[in-house]
Amino acid sequence: KAGVTQTPRYLIKTRGQQVTLSCSPISGHRSVSWYQQTPGQGLQFLFEYFSETQRNKGNFPGRFSGRQFSNSRSEMNVSTLELGDSALYLCASSSGLAGGYEQYFGPGTRLTVT
Amino acid sequence: SQQGEEDPQALSIQEGENATMNCSYKTSINNLQWYRQNSGRGLVHLILIRSNEREKHSGRLRVTLDTSKKSSSLLITASRAADTASYFCAPDTGGFKTIFGAGTRLFVKA
Numbered sequence: 664k665a666g667v668t669q670t671p672r673y674l675i676k677t678r679g680q681q682v683t684l685s686c687s688p689i690s691g692h693r694s695v696s697w698y699q700q701t702p703g704q705g706l707q708f709l710f711e712y713f714s715e716t717q718r719n720k721g722n723f724p725g726r727f728s729g730r731q732f733s734n735s736r737s738e739m740n741v742s743t744l745e746l747g748d749s750a751l752y753l754c755a756s757s758s759g760l761a762g763g764y765e766q767y768f769g770p771g772t773r774l775t776v777t
Numbered sequence: 778s779q780q781g782e783e784d785p786q787a788l789s790i791q792e793g794e795n796a797t798m799n800c801s802y803k804t805s806i807n808n809l810q811w812y813r814q815n816s817g818r819g820l821v822h823l824i825l826i827r828s829n830e831r832e833k834h835s836g837r838l839r840v841t842l843d844t845s846k847k848s849s850s851l852l853i854t855a856s857r858a859a860d861t862a863s864y865f866c867a868p869d870t871g872g873f874k875t876i877f878g879a880g881t882r883l884f885v886k887a
Contacts, residue, residue, distance in 0.1 A: 765810065
């Protein structure tokens, strides 16, 4: 099976711009979770989608949003970028079923905001 | 969902030695997972141990779970330089929200 893919891998944006990141999960997986990783804050949970519905979200401002399509692919959007949004953004896919599920992570998108 | 707290924060050992890292959590769990992250890359799932299991093995990895103490440990035997990475535990309480701690940074010297 192909792994989780994220595009683009690297991105440089200017403050105030917006950005859209994409994640394609492993075939058959219906859950996609997004995380932000920075040296100062570590790995932080952004949100989780299952069958196009957001089931949970972390403590991020409304500038961070996401969605999931019927084929389970997911996108996250960050509007009005700030310098502090520079981070590695990771997505993870899983079966999404209750009772314990392993998450498979993509390689991440490295976002730099200047 | 809750955060696991890994201990120690950092660990440096010689190749061939064993590495042990611990995880503590606060409430009842369904299962607990361990992940590894090599520098600047995505996380890799290592092992999942369910709440009714006490020990689990996978290759050179041994994970124990003590639900009475709300703690888990990950043992890597005969460490290799390639094991150099950050290791995270993820206690799962079923909320579809994984909260990762700061992790244990393992450095294996060749």
